[in-house]
Amino acid sequence: MPTYDAPLDALAATPRLLVALDFDGTISPHADDPMQSRMLPAARSALETLAALPDTTVALVSGRSLSDLRVISEHGDDSPWLLAGSHGAEYWRPGEGAIEPQEESDDVRLRDRLFAEAEAAVAERPGVWIEPKTFGFAVHTRKADDAATRAAANDAVDAIMAAEAPTWRRRTGQNIVEFAFRHEGKDSAVAALREQTGSTAVLFAGDDVTDEDALRSLSDGDLGVHVGTNETAATVSVSDIPAFAALLDDLARRRAARPE
Numbered sequence: 161m162p163t164y165d166a167p168l169d170a171l172a173a174t175p176r177l178l179v180a181l182d183f184d185g186t187i188s189p190h191a192d193d194p195m196q197s198r199m200l201p202a203a204r205s206a207l208e209t210l211a212a213l214p215d216t217t218v219a220l221v222s223g224r225s226l227s228d229l230r231v232i233s234e235h236g237d238d239s240p241w242l243l244a245g246s247h248g249a250e251y252w253r254p255g256e257g258a259i260e261p262q263e264e265s266d267d268v269r270l271r272d273r274l275f276a277e278a279e280a281a282v283a284e285r286p287g288v289w290i291e292p293k294t295f296g297f298a299v300h301t302r303k304a305d306d307a308a309t310r311a312a313a314n315d316a317v318d319a320i321m322a323a324e325a326p327t328w329r330r331r332t333g334q335n336i337v338e339f340a341f342r343h344e345g346k347d348s349a350v351a352a353l354r355e356q357t358g359s360t361a362v363l364f365a366g367d368d369v370t371d372e373d374a375l376r377s378l379s380d381g382d383l384g385v386h387v388g389t390n391e392t393a394a395t396v397s398v399s400d401i402p403a404f405a406a407l408l409d410d411l412a413r414r415r416a417a418r419p420e
């Protein structure tokens with residue numbers, strides 16, 4: 161019997177269920193080009209089944225900018241799935257569409273200037289590139305040749321940010337360091353989604369450091385799942401994305417079988 165048997169039964173029986181998931185590394189394998197990322201078909205299939213069940217909402221809670229998240233999750237205008245992008249600073253809701261907060265022009269000007277400075281700082285470092293994001297930017301080192309190149313690139317951008325934007329939020333992840341002038345986290349995203357949907361229990365899953373904010377915020381009756389082998393606040397860990405897709409499929413079957 162899997163270790164998540166009892167919590168899955170409880171989630172399947174809850175009156176209103178929210179399934180809120182990180183994207184990269186949780187339902188989508190990592191790729192060198194972030195815009196080529198796509199959900200594992202088995203994960204997408206289980207989520208489509210869940211989203212079609214009564215009193216069950218599927219949401220993606222990602223560090224991606226909302227517009228990018230819609231592309232890589234192949235999210236259409238008629239989708240019932242909710243989205244929280246930029247770690248919970250931007251939302252998309254069925255019937256409403258994108259809800260993007262007004263950005264102050266000073267912040268946007270600073271973002272654009274720092275993006276250009278960061279690009280210049282990593283220009284001579286092979287395999288390192290800067291991703292523009294709604295509220296900041298990210299330093300990608302997945303394709304860097306060696307640890308020394310990665311460290312030098314991150315040190316150079318850290319020095320710029322320490323001097324020019326010390327209040328911006330800095331986050332680390334899989335071969336990435338991100339900076340944003342918005343400070344929201346996945347904990348506040350899950351709280352907002354829980355309230356919006358009136359959910360009585362939440363399944364949240366993630367693989368990365370930024371997902372731990374949400375995992376730590378869960379309550380009794382919720383289930384937190386870590387995808388991978390790192391230290392985590394989650395109560396359940398699964399080894400990889402296919403194993404997590406199997407868990408989602410298991411939950412969908414149990415929820416479909418619940419008595420009316």
Ligand SMILES: O=P(O)(O)OC[C@H]1O[C@H](O[C@H]2O[C@H](CO)[C@@H](O)[C@H](O)[C@H]2O)[C@H](O)[C@@H](O)[C@@H]1O
Nearest residue numbers: 183184190191192194222223224302334335336
């Ligand atoms: O919160 P997430 O949905 O996990 O998004 C986190 C970051 O994901 C992307 O970067 C990561 O995935 C890329 C594609 O697999 C990979 O190339 C990179 O090394 C990873 O760090 C994305 O590019 C970032 O904007 C997200 O914040």
